[in-house]
Amino acid sequence: xxxxxxxxxxxxxxxxxxxxxxxxxxxxxxxxxxxxxxxxxxxxxxxxxxxxxxxxxxxxxxxxxxxxxxxxxxxxxxxxxxxxxxxxxxxxxxxxxxxxxxxxxxxxxxxxxxxxxxxxxxxxxxxxxxxxxxxxxxxxxxxxxxxxxxxxx
Numbered sequence: 001x002x003x004x005x006x007x008x009x010x011x012x013x014x015x016x017x018x019x020x021x022x023x024x025x026x027x028x029x030x031x032x033x034x035x036x037x038x039x040x041x042x043x044x045x046x047x048x049x050x051x052x053x054x055x056x057x058x059x060x061x062x063x064x065x066x067x068x069x070x071x072x073x074x075x076x077x078x079x080x081x082x083x084x085x086x087x088x089x090x091x092x093x094x095x096x097x098x099x100x101x102x103x104x105x106x107x108x109x110x111x112x113x114x115x116x117x118x119x120x121x122x123x124x125x126x127x128x129x130x131x132x133x134x135x136x137x138x139x140x141x142x143x144x145x146x147x148x149x150x151x152x153x
Contacts, residue, residue: 008138026111030104031076035061035069037108040078040097044105049082049094070095078104 023034030036038059043050050058056066073079078101082094097105120128 022111022115026108030107032072032104033069035059035065036073037112039066039069039073040101040105040108041112043079043095043097043101044109047096049096051092051094053092055095073101076100 020034023037027033027036038061039055042055042058052063052066052070055070056063059066061069070079074081077098079095080098082096123131
């Protein structure tokens with residue numbers, strides 16, 4: 001059990017650190033930070049737009065970090081906030097990619113695809129599917145543990 005724990009934690013930590021390094025490296029030419037990757041990624045996946053609250057949930061980041069990320073993306077003209085009279089600009093309005101944002105998201109998507117391809121080298125399609133299925137189950141189980149611990153805090 002101890003060996004399994006050590007292997008799991010060490011591997012997940014190594015993967016996370018590599019992902020962060022890749023995000024940082026890939027964002028430098030665009031003058032962006034790694035948090036912007038996920039914002040642009042999810043906005044590309046939702047052309048109808050997302051609210052800041054939805055991005056906070058999808059990116060699994062805190063509200064302040066998403067707010068700062070959105071400000072930076074807006075300053076670089078990569079996103080646009082929808083106009084809804086009477087609503088707070090940053091909270092409930094839909095955010096969409098501008099043409100420049102769509103271009104940046106396409107470039108990021110190509111880099112993501114290349115990194116995922118390299119990361120999965122040596123895995124068969126079946127092994128890859130089983131791995132992602134197992135990883136999702138582990139994530140859901142650990143989220144349940146965390147939620148239960150939160151109830152007891």
